[in-house]
Amino acid sequence: MERTFLIRHPSVMIFIALLALFTLGATILSEGFGIGLISTSFVKTLGKTLCLCLVAIAMDLVWGYCGILSLGHFAFFGLGGYMIGMWLMYERTKGIVVDQLAAAQLPPTPEEVREAIGAQIFGVVGGSEIPTIWMFADSLIIQLALVVLVPGLLALVFGWLAFRSRVTGVYLSILTQAMTLALSLYLFQNDSGLRGNNGLSGLQNIPGAENISQDVVSVWFLWASALALGAGYLLAAWLVAGKFGNVVRGIRDDEARVRFLGYNVEAYKLVVFTLTAVIAGIAGALYYPQAGIINPAEIAPIASIYLAVWVAIGGRGRLYGAVIGAALVSLLSTWFTSGRAPDIPLGFYTIEWVDWWLVLLGFGFVLVTLFAPQGLGGLVDRLVRNPRAARPQPARPPQSAKEPA
Amino acid sequence: MSSLLEVAGVSVAFDGFKAINDLSFEIGAAELRAIIGPNGAGKTTFMDIVTGKTRPDSGRVDYGEPPASLLRMSESEIARAGIGRKFQRPTVFEQQSVRDNLTMALDNARDPLSVVFYRPFATDMDRVAELAREIGLADQLNRMAGELAHGQKQWLEIGMLLAQDPKLLLVDEPAAGMTLDEREHTTDLLKRAAETRAVIVVEHDMEFVRRLNCKVTVLHEGSVLAEGSIDHVTGHQQVIDVYLGR
Numbered sequence: 001m002e003r004t005f006l007i008r009h010p011s012v013m014i015f016i017a018l019l020a021l022f023t024l025g026a027t028i029l030s031e032g033f034g035i036g037l038i039s040t041s042f043v044k045t046l047g048k049t050l051c052l053c054l055v056a057i058a059m060d061l062v063w064g065y066c067g068i069l070s071l072g073h074f075a076f077f078g079l080g081g082y083m084i085g086m087w088l089m090y091e092r093t094k095g096i097v098v099d100q101l102a103a104a105q106l107p108p109t110p111e112e113v114r115e116a117i118g119a120q121i122f123g124v125v126g127g128s129e130i131p132t133i134w135m136f137a138d139s140l141i142i143q144l145a146l147v148v149l150v151p152g153l154l155a156l157v158f159g160w161l162a163f164r165s166r167v168t169g170v171y172l173s174i175l176t177q178a179m180t181l182a183l184s185l186y187l188f189q190n191d192s193g194l195r196g197n198n199g200l201s202g203l204q205n206i207p208g209a210e211n212i213s214q215d216v217v218s219v220w221f222l223w224a225s226a227l228a229l230g231a232g233y234l235l236a237a238w239l240v241a242g243k244f245g246n247v248v249r250g251i252r253d254d255e256a257r258v259r260f261l262g263y264n265v266e267a268y269k270l271v272v273f274t275l276t277a278v279i280a281g282i283a284g285a286l287y288y289p290q291a292g293i294i295n296p297a298e299i300a301p302i303a304s305i306y307l308a309v310w311v312a313i314g315g316r317g318r319l320y321g322a323v324i325g326a327a328l329v330s331l332l333s334t335w336f337t338s339g340r341a342p343d344i345p346l347g348f349y350t351i352e353w354v355d356w357w358l359v360l361l362g363f364g365f366v367l368v369t370l371f372a373p374q375g376l377g378g379l380v381d382r383l384v385r386n387p388r389a390a391r392p393q394p395a396r397p398p399q400s401a402k403e404p405a
Numbered sequence: 406m407s408s409l410l411e412v413a414g415v416s417v418a419f420d421g422f423k424a425i426n427d428l429s430f431e432i433g434a435a436e437l438r439a440i441i442g443p444n445g446a447g448k449t450t451f452m453d454i455v456t457g458k459t460r461p462d463s464g465r466v467d468y469g470e471p472p473a474s475l476l477r478m479s480e481s482e483i484a485r486a487g488i489g490r491k492f493q494r495p496t497v498f499e500q501q502s503v504r505d506n507l508t509m510a511l512d513n514a515r516d517p518l519s520v521v522f523y524r525p526f527a528t529d530m531d532r533v534a535e536l537a538r539e540i541g542l543a544d545q546l547n548r549m550a551g552e553l554a555h556g557q558k559q560w561l562e563i564g565m566l567l568a569q570d571p572k573l574l575l576v577d578e579p580a581a582g583m584t585l586d587e588r589e590h591t592t593d594l595l596k597r598a599a600e601t602r603a604v605i606v607v608e609h610d611m612e613f614v615r616r617l618n619c620k621v622t623v624l625h626e627g628s629v630l631a632e633g634s635i636d637h638v639t640g641h642q643q644v645i646d647v648y649l650g651r
Binding site: 239242243244246247249250253254256257259260261262263264265267268271 | 456
């Protein structure tokens with residue numbers, strides 16, 4: 001069945017092949033496994049970009065296909081990062097603490113170890129108690145489960161409340177944004193149990209792999225991210241190719257009609273919202289070990305708005321569009337804001353890209369909206385379909401594509 | 406004859422305006438019925454009530470055998486119970502093919518999990534082909550619904566209703582904007598559908614109603630003004646006053 005699915009959807013096969021080629025190429029050029037032409041920090045940037053592409057696919061499913069402009073999916077992304085970050089930080093600190101205490105004459109009791117870990121991690125927010133939410137932080141299995149469960153359950157409860165009240169359109173967007181803002185404000189508090197605005201750090205150090213160089217670890221994560229992106233893309237493509245995709249697109253285009261066909265629209269929205277929140281959580285759990293640090297600012301509403309901008313630039317309702325948008329815009333953003341882009345001296349004024357990048361992005365967004373309303377992915381569509389444009393002309397000009405929201 | 410749908414003493418007001426006022430209405434299991442009335446007579450509100458979009462302030466809406474109240478059911482539950490609705494302007498999924506439109510409407514399991522694992526088996530595809538033939542779109546299955554002509558969209562929507570295999574069909578102004586030929590085709594479709602199920606047609610166009618050749622209910626200010634054959638109601642003095650002779 002999978003094979004016939006791939007044959008009927010060549011774009012999926014092309015994407016998987018390109019992704020594999022890209023990963024292989026990056027590995028060959030990396031310092032860890034190859035000829036060392038690209039730095040380890042750039043390998044990490046590439047790996048992080050793949051994670052951003054994955055969350056963009058989630059955003060495309062929920063917005064481009066189902067018509068729900070969620071401004072909360074980067075919050076789910078961040079929650080996934082926090083969940084894996086707790087294990088990484090706890091176990092790493094435990095390793096350090098045990099080493100330190102090993103010098104003492106008496107072997108440390110488990111209580112002493114716990115206290116020392118608490119002081120290490122929470123000293124920065126003026127505490128030494130390990131909060132209750134860290135109770136499973138020593139178990140990788142449970143924290144991995146939480147990567148999926150925490151964003152999933154939050155999306156399930158939030159979505160259930162919002163959809164059953166028939167909140168739609170811009171009101172739903174505002175509601176999701178409020179959720180995101182509330183979550184990030186809560187995490188900024190020192191007594192939230194997640195180190196307030198310090199966030200979790202040192203996440204690039206993998207417990208149990210301390211002796212392995214970051215050159216190697218970075219390539220592992222690149223592969224893991226590529227695998228997750230490939231799997232996520234396959235799942236999303238398979239979902240939208242079938243009848244489920246038709247129903248979901250139907251909900252986007254005419255919710256009432258789908259309802260009168262007998263479909264429980266709210267249940268479908270809830271499934272899509274929750275599933276994409278889970279995908280976002282997984283993407284976040286792969287992203288933050290490569291970033292090394294997570295703090296509440298990552299979850300701020302602006303991040304979710306960027307996510308929507310990526311998908312809009314890339315092209316809604318096209319999975320590869322979301323990938324193109326996320327990869328292009330996030331890589332450009334990294335380049336412009338890291339100071340690598342040459343400033344432009346105009347004599348009376350110097351354009352510094354760190355400040356002007358957002359202006360450029362906004363300008364680009366306007367250009368795409370005006371000249372490629374289907375996004376960059378829509379341009380790809382036009383290039384690919386042009387040779388066989390001999391489709392029967394419509395009896396009447398088709399109504400211009402209805403833009404959801 | 407036992408009735409399929411019984412609406413009794415239903416009233417609904419919007420901001421004090423009584424859109425439906427103590428309306429009572431019945432239709433049998435295999436019957437074609439036309440509902441006519443001037444603008445604001447409550448025709449669309451009546452459909453909204455039956456399909457669950459609007460909740461009445463008072464009254465009873467019973468459906469099926471044994472009769473069950475529709476007032477506690479959601480729109481999608483009512484649709485699954487066998488009541489299909491065609492909107493006034495053609496609402497088909499324009500960015501999907503005719504085949505996908507019809508497949509989505511087929512009478513299959515509608516919960517997300519079943520739909521995710523749905524495979525278009527031959528029996529379903531045969532049914533889609535048969536429906537397409539019935540509505541005159543057999544050679545258009547692969548076209549985008551948005552590319553169809555206005556009349557074809559109306560038929561596609563009727564086809565989608567038939568695909569649901571409903572017991573009761575509510576059709577809002579099917580002939581609006583159609584050419585004479587298209588109207589004849591539509592009349593045939595509706596008449597054929599009514600051989601095995603109940604069909605309620607809301608229509609403005611008196612000529613079209615005459616062609617349907619069925620019992621007519623005249624609504625006025627939210628309640629039934631007259632009921633009977635087309636000749637009976639067009640001869641009815643009050644009907645002439647409020648509607649025909651306006």
